[in-house]
Amino acid sequence: MRYYAGFCILLILAAAGCGPKTIQEKITRAQQWVADGKFEKAAGELPELMRQMPTDSVVLMLGCRIYMGLNRPDSVVAYAKKFTALYERRIDGYRILYQAAGAIDDYKTQLFAVTQIGFLENDRPRYYPEIARLNFEMGSYGLGMAVCEEILKADPGNTQARFMLANGLASVGQLDSAIAIMSDLDRKNPGQIEILSNLGSFYATKQDYASALGYFQKATTLFPDYMPGWFGLGHVRLSLGDTVGAREAYRQVYQRDTTFLGVDSILRSLAPSRF
Known part of the structure; x- marks a missing residue:
């Protein structure tokens, strides 16, 4: 009788969706819905999956992919933040976080993500241009210019770094220095719309x-x-x-x-x- 009662309890738990096998089946079903483009259906499984497996890497990544399919970058960021906090060495989480944060102009989160990507790839200088850009976007002109200077130490003729540096200098009121750099870029890259427009803006700011x-x-x-x-x-x-x-x-x-x-x-x- 005691064994029979225990067996009944197991049946009840399985019917309620509490057994590990049932959870795995739900994950598999949600993954298939994502593969089929049925993101709304897959999203319906997330609350229960997160309730029972809130730190599982597969579930968190599933949440990212579901909300990517639903074009909900804010929710993707939320899931990717949870994922990267728990799985700090997983570069795929930072890549998703970077892309989703960019869709909502969350420059601070993008900066964190791209910095971690550079660290995990052991190639941070590769991402210096983006790190500089994001600092400028956040109004951290000093940091942005410092990163540009690092780029230029290794590659003095780097056009992108010089362009960003000139804009950074203009933003902090150093217009003559900004004009000098941008004018040199204009001589070496004639007919570039961004360079021409920036020079016009710099001179207009000087009231020239x-x-x-x-x-x-x-x-x-x-x-x-x-x-x-x-x-x-x-x-x-x-x-x-x-x-x-x-x-x-x-x-x-x-x-x-x-x-x-x-x-x-x-x-x-x-x-x-x-x-």
Whole structure:
């Protein structure tokens, strides 16, 4: 009788989905749903799986993949953070964390993930450009410039590092140094839209509108669909007192995107009778 009662308890537990075999079956079924693209169905299994196996690597990675399929990067980040906290040597977790954090502009988490990837690959310098970029995105200009300097020690002509360094210098008010670096890049890489536009912005910030005008004119001539170039040209022309020229430059922006940096309001202020 005692054995019979124990057997009944096992049957009840299995029916309730509490047995290890049943859990494994649920994992396998959820994995198959993910493979078939049935992410909503797979997501329905997660609460029970996480309740019973909250630290299991397979379950946590399954959660990442389910929410990747559902285009829920915030949830992917949450699962990937749990995964990497428990499995610090698993580089796949950091790669997922980096990608998902990038989708929601979580630069701090991206920086953590890419730093760990570099550490695990024993090749941190390979990721210096991205580490520098993320520091700049977070407003940590000093750290970003320090990383750029490290890149340039090994590769003095690195265009990407010099470009980021120039922007970092401009961000902390060192415009002359920024212009010197960016001008040299312009000589060595003529006709690059980002370089031309940045030089225009640097000179405009210095209120050297005549110099800024030349760079924005060149940028819009070479790249007529580049809206930041037209917007910068409008700002410079307006600063020089050329309202007609400014209106035309802003109209070029408006024709491509009516919501770009409040261009509709600017045009109304310049030509209220037409907007």
